Amino acid sequence: METAALQKVARRVRFEAVRMIYEGKEGHPGPALSCADIVATLYFDVMNIRPDQPDWEDRDRFILSKGHGCPIWYATLNERGYNNPKVEHFHLRELGSIFQGHPSMHSGVPGIDMTTGSLGNGIAIGAGMAYAAKAHHKDYYTYVICGDGEMQEGVTWEGVNMAKGRGLDNLVVFVDNNGFQSYKTIEFTIGQNNMADRFRAFGWHTQEINGHDVEQIKAAVTIAKATSGSPHAIICRTVKGKGLSYMENNNKWHKGVPTEEQWEITKRELGGE
Ligand SMILES: Cc1ncc(C[n+]2csc(CCOP(=O)(O)OP(=O)(O)O)c2C)c(N)n1
Numbered sequence: 140m141e142t143a144a145l146q147k148v149a150r151r152v153r154f155e156a157v158r159m160i161y162e163g164k165e166g167h168p169g170p171a172l173s174c175a176d177i178v179a180t181l182y183f184d185v186m187n188i189r190p191d192q193p194d195w196e197d198r199d200r201f202i203l204s205k206g207h208g209c210p211i212w213y214a215t216l217n218e219r220g221y222n223n224p225k226v227e228h229f230h231l232r233e234l235g236s237i238f239q240g241h242p243s244m245h246s247g248v249p250g251i252d253m254t255t256g257s258l259g260n261g262i263a264i265g266a267g268m269a270y271a272a273k274a275h276h277k278d279y280y281t282y283v284i285c286g287d288g289e290m291q292e293g294v295t296w297e298g299v300n301m302a303k304g305r306g307l308d309n310l311v312v313f314v315d316n317n318g319f320q321s322y323k324t325i326e327f328t329i330g331q332n333n334m335a336d337r338f339r340a341f342g343w344h345t346q347e348i349n350g351h352d353v354e355q356i357k358a359a360v361t362i363a364k365a366t367s368g369s370p371h372a373i374i375c376r377t378v379k380g381k382g383l384s385y386m387e388n389n390n391k392w393h394k395g396v397p398t399e400e401q402w403e404i405t406k407r408e409l410g411g412e
């Protein structure tokens with residue numbers, strides 16, 4: 140997809156993600172906006188998928204390992220045509236709604252391959268999916284988005300280790316490197332945020348990009364696909380809350396709901412075309 144069109148899609152799904160949080164009166168807007176450009180680029184440019192056939196066995200797989208960012212995933216699936224008819228109101232986090240605060244592969248949302256929310260599992264599960272593809276001689280790719288705080292979970296590195304050992308070059312992991320976790324910065328919490336060094340030390344093919352530049356996201360995937368023998372890490376410099384002036388880099392928006400006044404700002408900054 141052309142860059143300008145992709146940027147428009149990313150803007151639209153940002154707006155829809157914040158709208159569902161505003162209407163649902165609960166959710167994680169900062170984390171959703173942080174990875175919006177990556178999710179939009181994957182679904183509208185990169186992935187080999189059939190929205191009208193979500194379980195197509197040769198589809199590329201996607202795992203939002205930082206499951207709390209799911210409003211952007213719900214909005215993107217909807218925009219891409221997974222729901223027919225399109226969903227107007229998501230009833231996010233309402234009892235009985237299929238659109239819960241963390242995505243479930245069992246709640247009935249078309250296109251959700253993996254349940255997440257308990258942080259840390261995405262890479263190991265993605266490695267399993269990628270390994271299965273190799274074992275069954277399938278050529279689908281598995282894409283995973285992780286949070287940078289999430290990378291403190293020990294199991295992530297077990298998955299990283301195995302993926303390298305098995306040469307899973309059909310696995311692409313994006314790290315949404317926004318510098319924040321729930322309350323504080325990554326630096327404050329563990330004293331370092333050396334994400335690329337860590338992946339390189341495990342032998343992964345590792346790139347560092349601006350995670351809000353759709354051209355760079357596309358190019359990084361193209362380079363990854365042309366590089367065989369190792370799994371791929373794409374470390375994305377991102378801004379938590381990207382796209383809304385009152386949310387950017389303000390980690391109070393890790394979880395929160397816009398006031399009526401802030402909703403008016405949201406419509407001005409992200410609404411329309
Ligand atoms: C295993 C586990 N521990 C704690 C939490 C609570 N929790 C939800 S979001 C979050 C911070 C995640 O930070 P990061 O991975 O950097 O994602 P971001 O919100 O910055 O995109 C935490 C600790 C959780 N969901 N799962």
Ligand SMILES: [Mg+2]
Binds near residue numbers: 287316317319
């Ligand atoms: Mg983070």
